[in-house]
Amino acid sequence: MTLLAALHEDTDRADAVTTADGLLSRHELLGRAAGVAAEIAGAPIVAVHATPTTATVTAITGALLAGVPVVPVPPDAGDLERSHILRDSGATLLLSDDPAASGTSGVPVMPVTGVRPGSAPPEPDARRPALVLYTSGTTGLPKGVVISRAAIAADLDALAGIWQWTADDTLVHGLPLYHVHGLVLGMLGPLRHGSPLIHTGRPTPQAYASAGGTLYFGVPTVWSRIAAAPDAARALAPARLLVSGSAPLPVPVFDTLKTLTGQSPVERYGMTETLITISTRATGERRPGHVGLPLPGVGTRLVDESGAVLPADGVTIGHLQVNGPTLLDGYLRDGATTPPGLVDGWFPTGDVATVGPDGWHRIVGRASTDLIKTGGYRVGAGEVEDTLLLHPAVREAAVVGTPHADLGEQITAFVVADPVTPDELITFVAERLAAHKRPRVVHLVDQLPRNAMGKVQKKQLATG
Template sequence: MFLTSLTSAHDLDRAVVVGDDALSRAELVDRAGRFAAGIPGDGPVAVHATPSLDTVVAITGAILAGVPVVPVPPDSGPAERGHVLRDSGATAWAGDRPEGVDLPLVVPGRAPVAPREIDPERTAMLLYTSGTTGAPKGAQLSGRAIAAGLDGLFEVWDWTPDDTVAHGLPLFHVHGLILGVLGSLRLGSRVVHTIKPQPARYAAAEASMYFGVPTVWNRIVEDPESARALGKARLLVSGSAPLPASLFERIAGLTGQAPVERYGMTETMITLSARAAGERRAGWVGLPVPGAETRLLPAEDGAGADARVPDDGETVGKLQVRGSMLFGGYLNRPDANDECWAGDGWFRTGDLAVRDADGFHRIVGRESTDLIKSGGYRIGSGEIEAVLLDHPSVAEVAVVGLPDPDLGQKIVAFVVGDGGDGQVLIDHVASQLSWHKRPREVRFVDALPRNPMGKVQKKLLLGT
């Protein structure tokens, strides 16, 4: 059981705070133990993962019982929710039961049960990915993998039991749930969930560490008073999406410290991060965390098995990772497992990256949709999008490569904005990146095509 600090002699008043509700560590252990006593059989248990103490209790209780837990997004529709419940084989439900869910509810017992001795290789959590195609896949994370991923972050972020972590992120993803809650429970630090990631709530938390995604950080810098209050913290962490360089600078200017950027996936936990005591560079997600390895393979097809791209900070390669924090495969998806594993423990992330001579990594896009081959160059669209999003006239953008008789593919930017001058945006990119990375065309649109999870569907733009 990887939540070792929960059952230690050490207690902490208001160890877990969610909105206006709080539990000490002893109270959490008691409630989680009683929840564990009410779990019928060996699960899995599906948890309606609202931002609440009930969610924290249910997930903690399932972990103490050694039963796999399946966090279910509270805003998931009937089709998605039905797929998750069928695919996971969930045998019980915790939380408010939406219409159409007929699983028995977990009814907590009168007395808590002691934590079970569990095989650390057993699946502790099933997290469903929100892929751009097909039904969500269940990533199986073992207790050992979760522990390894968290322990690596304790080291690189200088995270100690004296810290208070604050965030308002969803409790059904790696970022908000595993890092933001289970990390504190494993280490023995305090966690404050603000329900919503609003600037004033972050400021009121008076934490030493804050977690957020770029959207959250953008809202915080738009509230300078709240942003300056976060200057008392020792670490501001951004992840889950690229952080524009201009936003990086605004955070640093208002809080007095540059944010820490990191990279990870549901399947891999966090494998790359800037260090608390090291360099923090806008747009770069740092070095491998302890226990993780990376390699960059040539982006072109047909390269030899031992081929690698140079560590020059420019050459794009296919990012692969391995380490003790990786998941154990997708549930019921042997086809997906065959596709994602490259042998010898290496996982194909599907992301494109560059790495410099110091080992720093920068993510430049997705292999399936973001690799553009133009004029003999291999270009990741993600870095172009990041530069365009820094321009005040751009609200949203998607960059793709469209067929071109001369270049092979030409870089085209689809922009949602104020309908300004496309040449201005082309010149803006050319002033920030290499000349060959500038868009050859800018098309202004009213909206970008997105799937139900909000991800841009670039394949629909390729046909325009």
Template sequence: MRLIAGLNRPTMSGGEAIRIGAQALSAERLLAAATAVADDVAGARVVAVHASASAETVVAMVGALLAGAAVVPLPPDSGETEAAHILRDSGAELLLAGAEHPPAAPAAPRTVPVDLRRSSAGSYPAPPPEATALIMYTSGTTGAPKGAVLSHRAVEAGLDAFADAVAWQPDDLLVHGLPLFHVHGLVLGVFGALRIGGRLRHTGRPGPEAYAEAGGSLYFGVPTIWSRICAQPGAAARLSGARLLVSGSAALPAPVFERMRDLTGHRPVERYGMTETLITVSNRADDPDRRPGQVGTPVAGAATRVVDDEGRDVAPDGESIGELWVRGPMLFDGYLGRPEVTARSLGADGWFRTGDIARVAPDGRHRIVGRRSTDMIKSGGYRIGAGEVEDALLAHPGVREAAVIGTPHDDLGEQVTAYVVGDAVSADELIGFVARTLSAHKRPREIRFVPELPRNAMGKVQKRLLSR
């Protein structure tokens, strides 16, 4: 199968292909066990996988794909209601699970156990490029999670374009400790390695010592992971021998970027993508001038636009902001069973409206400012991106974390309000600091100090919870 073509590369023969925690599999063992799974599920159209961080999860997903089924990753921490929705909405006919079984749900289909000791020498034809490979459930600001339908063609195109950007080679050892039900940890972090033919070491929990001990050449992480690693300079210094450190899933704060550079000698590669688009914009491994906050330029085959509220392209002047639209062969086919929702986001011309706010510098480098729904603040006639205010706050030595939103204001319409985790700093000092760093109209009108910011499993701040 093309998606996991790397399993047949000579570089994968005989040695360890993947290690997840204490579980290790060679390419031959992985393929034999996955083919046994394919024998179990052959004929099923849609198969769910209890996506714990385990070798059973990888074997289950590869096996289902070999059999030509569409794979639905089921988050292992799903509550009963969410799990029931995903299973029912996707139409999953079977649920593959290892030793860690998911909680029972009213809509749960028959569970098929995954046993790493089983083998099969059977063979299956490669599915057509347009066939569905994955149905990835993603949550918006309202409603139940939606299933984003990704074809084999899209996943392959996305992986190849990203591999080109980061110069991913078969002799790379990828290290990460990310969940296996998101694009970052699963599509890039597992299928990427299997397609390239490189080795994968999943650390289980992504702690600083686990990353430092892994001895990888390529590391994936989210900002929370990199921040924790930087808090342990000894562990961070041991990453200096890596070829590349990659950050994604949320914006990497500039102070963390700079700390990584100082402790590891690496300027991290930041990139941009979504469940619906995979990676469409990325910094490149061969660009030594990577800068904090910039996610790079479109990857091979992708194109971007930044448009205003009337759909007109904004100037690539590094200042003007608008909604980012993307197009390319790595885009999804639509939301499962939701043609009206799909039509609102994915135009007939192939442009996907990401809902993210961005600006583009004259040299083509992109910077993501935030989400249009929560991070585009219209205050006193000005359009203000929350992200740049957050960056300005994080530059203050007394600020450890910051999140900015717009809140109602009788005169301005919205005011800039900041939630800050900080030490020995006053609100007036921070407001003045931002006013001196940015234009005065971008300064926060109110600072609310909090002990921590609400985040999801991938480290993204959940802004809708801030004003409750």
């Protein structure tokens, strides 16, 4: 089966891809992308200026048809980040309709619009690299994660099975086309399964409400804003699935969406290196604060700091490791792919979680920022954040561990709220959780630092 199977079907579809700048039919996209494929055939690797446009969809599709690994470049990247991605990846071309898209990197820019349509080349080997996605680690500059065509196909097919995702769906989202969520699931998913894609440009409540889809993707920030716009949320009631990912969905947002739309959102877990590995299903239970069960073919386990396997008792917090067909090939370094550093075949995610006896997973957060070791206790930041969000004055909350001479780390909260005092919030949490889980310090702030996907940048809070 070809990676972008739906593109090669005999029947056309006029509304295969809709973006803010235009509409592409299935056959029109295939012809344009095949023309791009002919232009870049034989290139070792190309980059794409990943704006939410038909040009980006065409460029990435063309590179995949040609079997040329593609590096999506965030359109809002500063010159330092852009130059690093282009230089580190070894991209020989940047596909973009903007002649200045490569900045000062010196990489030549090839326009996408206006390339003559062509015929699709033979399907490349499934083991070939498809994408090199740059992701930030705890230190240093972003590193390139090499994802194979086979890994993408395996992930999208597993998700189609558990979400009952078919060509009868219409997918709506406004996510960036340079991350797993917006690109792999949100763009390549429709091109594999045949569902029309409507990209809203910006993921606003109004844009989602007016799109008329059956399947919606969003990050917690998007869903939080929709939950705060009741009319927009109610407009999503006819949809089949509302999917949240890329960060934990606050329980109050989960509950509000359920009330306004009549359905609980589907939560899933994944990362750049593993694609999506855990999710709730289209049918069956959906628990607030939980991301469900491993995808078919994916294994998970929890280990402690020494590597010993921990029990799946729903209480013990451990380091999450995963394995299966969706893992990365490795990291791009000096033009070669270096192995990912598996532990006995398991990929260490860097996240901490609990797993219940029934296999349900709850992601506590990043081991480096969300597992707080205070006075001999291990406290998950998410539990404290969810409790703070129950207070009617609190709009956003982020909890980190900060150094403490006696406790090792103290629980410190950063809160965006209507008028309320720090002492009120500390007492509020202490009345609902164990005493050792209450914040010692609460900072009231105007906003929380977030990245393009809406994730709170906790390292800035912990060191700021």
